[in-house]
Amino acid sequence: MHMLFRTLLHVLFLSRRRPDLGHYDVAKTRFITLPTDLDINRHMNNGVYFSIMDVARFDMLVRNGIWNVMREREWYPVVASETITFRKSLSLWQRFTIESRVLGFDDKAVYVEQRFVRPGPDGQPEVYAQGFxxxxxxxxxxxxxxxPELIEAFGTQPGDGLPDWIERWGQDVALPATRAAAPSVWR
Incomplete structure (x- = not known):
């Protein structure tokens, strides 16, 4: 339930106070590790990272204007696949920033990169975890x-498109379509 409140806080209040972004700009969303985020080891629970990434993506969608496009056209986003790699733990009351950026599209999906960042020993931003x-x-x-309809609404993707590895990852982790057979057979 606390994630609902965090999401509403960001979408209804905090996101609107921050500068607007272009569709492909990096959105920086600040958080603090709360007691409800912790696991038995007293650091942020691995599942909470995904939930906080959701909040940061909504912040990005509001600030880069995609939220308004979605509402006008009666669209909503869903996650098809996600992965995260951890480097350092986040502890109680630590402040951190999630940097979020739309990477681009393949023929079926949109890809977003998100990084959990804190100041390093030299004061420069240091990545604690990274998700796709x-x-x-x-x-x-x-x-x-x-x-094609998304590209028409959001504009063409920047640069040379998606890196090859992320397109392969998207294909490798995809499950069959919802109307296709998907038996649970262990090998």
Whole structure:
């Protein structure tokens, strides 16, 4: 329940007080590790990282204008795949920033990179954890929003497109379509 409150706090109040962003700019969202974020080892629980990444993505969507496009067109985002790599732990009351950026599209999904960052010993930003999200946009009336329609709404992706490895990751972790067979068979 506390994630709902964190999300509402950011989307309704904090995001609107921060500078607007371009669709592909890096959004920086500040957080603090709360007692409800901790696990038995007294550091942030690995599942909480994903939940806080959700909050930071909503902050990014509000600030880069995609939130308004979604509301006008009755779209909503869903996560299809996500992965995270941990480097250092976040402890109680530590302040940290999540840096979020839309990387681009493949033929089915949108990719986002997110980093948990704190000041390092030299004062420069240091990555504590890094996550990648493969997401889709769905219509409230049903169905998936096609990538050409997303590109029309958000603009073409920056640079040379997605790195090859992230497209392979997206393909390798994808499950069958919702209407296809997906038996649970262990090998």
């Amino acid at each position: 999200i493969r997401g889709r946009f769905l219509r409230k009336s049903g169905g998936t929003v096609p990538i």
